[in-house]
Amino acid sequence: DQQVKQNSPSLSVQEGRISILNCDYTNSMFDYFLWYKKYPAEGPTFLISISSIKDKNEDGRFTVFLNKSAKHLSLHIVPSQPGDSAVYFCAASARGGSEKLVFGKGTKLTVNP
Amino acid sequence: DVKVTQSSRYLVKRTGEKVFLECVQDMDHENMFWYRQDPGLGLRLIYFSYDVKMKEKGDIPEGYSVSREKKERFSLILESASTNQTSMYLCASGRGSTNEKLFFGSGTQLSVL
Numbered sequence: 427d428q429q430v431k432q433n434s435p436s437l438s439v440q441e442g443r444i445s446i447l448n449c450d451y452t453n454s455m456f457d458y459f460l461w462y463k464k465y466p467a468e469g470p471t472f473l474i475s476i477s478s479i480k481d482k483n484e485d486g487r488f489t490v491f492l493n494k495s496a497k498h499l500s501l502h503i504v505p506s507q508p509g510d511s512a513v514y515f516c517a518a519s520a521r522g523g524s525e526k527l528v529f530g531k532g533t534k535l536t537v538n539p
Numbered sequence: 540d541v542k543v544t545q546s547s548r549y550l551v552k553r554t555g556e557k558v559f560l561e562c563v564q565d566m567d568h569e570n571m572f573w574y575r576q577d578p579g580l581g582l583r584l585i586y587f588s589y590d591v592k593m594k595e596k597g598d599i600p601e602g603y604s605v606s607r608e609k610k611e612r613f614s615l616i617l618e619s620a621s622t623n624q625t626s627m628y629l630c631a632s633g634r635g636s637t638n639e640k641l642f643f644g645s646g647t648q649l650s651v652l
Contacts, residue, residue, distance in 0.1 A: 435579070458638045469543070469629055469643035470582070477638055515582060519637070527641060529574075531581035 429453045430518050432530035440538055445503040447533050449516030452497065456518040460527065461490060461501050464513045473514070474501070506537045542566070543644035545630050551650045558617040560647050562630030568642075569635030571613035573597075573605065576627040576646070588613055589635065620651045 431450045439445045449459075457478040462470035476483040476490045476499065483490050489502045503510055516530040546561035564571065572587040584597030586605040594605050602624060606614045613632075617624055627648050631641040
């Protein structure tokens with residue numbers, strides 16, 4: 427049973443436009459959410475996170491939105507750049523889960539010049 | 540910066556061989572994790588450890604074991620490698636508190652022939 431779902435395996439956008447990556451979760455115990463970025467043949471690197479007490483967190487070109495009632499979060503990248511092309515993983519942890527992260531299957535983002 | 544080092548970037552082994560994947564972190568982190576990444580399946584947790592000599596099964600522990608004799612080192616062992624264990628293996632570490640991110644190594648791409 428998949429607790430964290432990224433329903434779009436891939437997304438293609440033009441440079442300069444907005445990229446929106448979506449993630450849904452089913453476990454109501456999740457209270458901390460993270461996005462990781464992964465290039466081929468490298469380990470994932472942390473991008474941005476959000477706690478369930480917030481509904482938005484921003485870091486430069488990256489913004490994460492959390493809709494707790496819908497159990498949905500999204501990552502917005504504005505403006506998108508070719509270097510953003512990577513696989514993006516959504517992850518979640520539960521209260522007291524002490525970093526035991528549950529990951530989605532990932533969305534491959536391609537930003538075309 | 541936190542450094543998580545995995546001993547090999549690429550490994551080729553034969554079916555039935557015993558395989559050791561080593562991971563070392565340099566930030567005195569309490570928690571260490573082993574994930575595997577497969578196309579279309581995302582990152583799946585194999586084993587994790589909250590302390591020296593402590594280990595807990597993740598979601599897919601079958602066919603694997605782990606060892607944590609020192610705080611900085613966490614080893615993944617494939618007792619008898621099989622072709623369905625061909626995968627990218629990712630080690631991660633974290634401080635052991637809630638709402639914290641994990642730091643990942645660069646990964647080991649293991650091929651079992």
